[in-house]
Amino acid sequence: MIRLLVVNDQALVRSGFGMILGAQPDFDVVGEAADGEQAVELARRLRPDLVLMDVRMPRLDGIAATRALLAGAVGAAPKVVMLTTFDLDAYVYEALRAGASGFLLKDVSPAELVRAVHTVLDGEALLAPSIVRRMIDDFTSRPQPSTGTPERLRDLTDRELEVLVALSHGRSNAEIAAELFLSAATVKTHVARILTKLDVRDRVQAVIVAYETGLVRPQT
Structure with missing residues (x-):
C-alpha cells in the first residue's frame, strides 16, 4: 500500500482529494493536515510515502513545510508534490529547491491525480507544462x-x-x-x-x- 498525507487548509478540497486517493486499492490516506506545521508533525509521525502539499496555507506555508520536512532527510523522507494555481507559479523554483518532486494544478482531474502519484513514486518528474515554462523563464532571467x-x-x-x-x-x-x-x-x-x-x-x-x-x- 502507498501511504499518502493530504495537506490543504480548505476542508472541502482536502477531503475531496482524500476521497479520490483513498478510493484506489493501492492507496492508503494515512492523514490529513490543515496547515504546514501540522503537516510536518504528521509526516514525521505517520511516515507517508508521499505528501500532497498545498502551497499557500496559514501558520507555515507549503514551501517552508517542505523545507522543514526534507532538510537533511535521508532514505525514508517522503516525496512531496505541491498543489498550485496559475497565479502561484512564481513559487515553483523555490519549492523545487526546497525538495518538492513536482507540481500539480488544483484543477487536476481524478485520473490525473492518481496517475501523478504513481509517476512521482516511480521517480519521474511531475511538472505541468505551464509551470515548466515559468521555471525556464526564471532561469533565463538569471x-x-x-x-x-x-x-x-x-x-x-x-x-x-x-x-x-x-x-x-x-x-x-x-x-x-x-x-x-x-x-x-x-x-x-x-x-x-x-x-x-x-x-x-x-x-x-x-x-x-x-x-x-x-x-x-x-x-x-
Whole structure:
C-alpha cells in the first residue's frame, strides 16, 4: 500500500482529494493536515510515502513545510508534490529547491491525480507544462554560468551527461532510450547513477543541477 498525507487548509478540497486517493486499492490516506506545521508533525509521525502539499496555507506555508520536512532527510523522507494555481507559479523554483518532486494544478482531474502519484513514486518528474515554462523563464532571467564542466558534474560520464540533458528536456526513460538507442533498463541504471553522483533525491533535483551549472541552457 502507498501511504499518502493530504495537506490543504480548505476542508472541502482536502477531503475531496482524500476521497479520490483513498478510493484506489493501492492507496492508503494515512492523514490529513490543515496547515504546514501540522503537516510536518504528521509526516514525521505517520511516515507517508508521499505528501500532497498545498502551497499557500496559514501558520507555515507549503514551501517552508517542505523545507522543514526534507532538510537533511535521508532514505525514508517522503516525496512531496505541491498543489498550485496559475497565479502561484512564481513559487515553483523555490519549492523545487526546497525538495518538492513536482507540481500539480488544483484543477487536476481524478485520473490525473492518481496517475501523478504513481509517476512521482516511480521517480519521474511531475511538472505541468505551464509551470515548466515559468521555471525556464526564471532561469533565463538569471546570470548564466561560465563555460566549461562545473565541478559538480565532473564525476558524470559522457553518456550520463547525455542522459541528464535529456532528463532536463522532460524526456521519460522510454523516450531517452529511443533517443540514445539504449534499453530502458540501461537508462534506468544511468539515472540512478546520476542521482547518486550528484547527491540528489530525484530527477527534478537533477534537472535543477543541470540548469544551475549551465549544462542545459534555457531556450527562449
